[in-house]
Amino acid sequence: MSDPAADIDKGRLLFAGACDFVAGSTRVDNIPETDLPEVAFAGRSNVGKSSLINALTGRNALARVSHTPGRTQQINFFSLGGRLMLADLPGYGYAKVAKRQVANWTRLIEDYLRGRRQLARVCLLIDGRHGLKDADRAALELMDKSAVVYQVVLTKADKAKAELDEIVRATAAEIAKHTAAHPTLIATSAHTGMGIEELRAELAALARAR
Numbered sequence: 001m002s003d004p005a006a007d008i009d010k011g012r013l014l015f016a017g018a019c020d021f022v023a024g025s026t027r028v029d030n031i032p033e034t035d036l037p038e039v040a041f042a043g044r045s046n047v048g049k050s051s052l053i054n055a056l057t058g059r060n061a062l063a064r065v066s067h068t069p070g071r072t073q074q075i076n077f078f079s080l081g082g083r084l085m086l087a088d089l090p091g092y093g094y095a096k097v098a099k100r101q102v103a104n105w106t107r108l109i110e111d112y113l114r115g116r117r118q119l120a121r122v123c124l125l126i127d128g129r130h131g132l133k134d135a136d137r138a139a140l141e142l143m144d145k146s147a148v149v150y151q152v153v154l155t156k157a158d159k160a161k162a163e164l165d166e167i168v169r170a171t172a173a174e175i176a177k178h179t180a181a182h183p184t185l186i187a188t189s190a191h192t193g194m195g196i197e198e199l200r201a202e203l204a205a206l207a208r209a210r
């Protein structure tokens with residue numbers, strides 16, 4: 001049986017260790033070849049993905065907190081102590097992005113999701129203030145099609161206040177209909193640290209043993 005306190009310690013230890021930038025890939029033919037277990041982070045532009053990755057790793061500038069959403073069209077890979085690879089996927093759903101860029105995004109993500117055997121989990125980030133939007137539903141469909149296991153992580157939970165319980169309930173009910181979804185839904189805040197230890201513990205369970 002798992003011991004929650006021990007899992008929290010494992011998570012803390014893993015994310016407090018070395019975290020090194022490995023590569024930024026614009027196409028699947030230049031993604032790093034490795035057999036490390038991998039966790040990817042996906043979400044709409046501005047969902048708080050960079051902030052969450054920085055909060056998880058305790059670094060301020062690992063994933064750049066961007067003020068120009070939709071610009072990066074590459075997957076950034078970071079190695080956590082040679083035990084777990086983090087893949088920061090480019091954000092989607094930014095209204096001002098040209099059609100061609102959307103097509104590029106879709107191709108990159110489809111190729112990545114289908115071809116990445118060591119991918120242990122995708123954390124799909126959803127804005128905790130708003131819940132699922134159509135662009136997120138399209139991402140859910142893409143993941144269903146690719147048969148990857150994904151987990152919904154709500155962001156900016158500190159801002160959601162009174163609506164948070166209802167958004168958690170509605171989001172959980174909707175993702176329960178997706179077979180490839182992992183049942184645990186975690187509400188996080190990069191600003192207050194809410195849910196961060198819990199998420200670290202979940203992800204540490206996927207890491208290669210030391």
Ligand code: GDP
Nearest residue numbers: 045046047048049050051065066156189190191
């Ligand atoms: P990305 O585009 O998904 O990487 O999002 P960023 O991490 O750049 O964040 C987008 C905006 O949301 C920034 O202005 C952040 O300060 C803000 N933000 C990110 N996380 C949180 C959070 O947990 N709480 C609050 N209140 N704001 C957040």
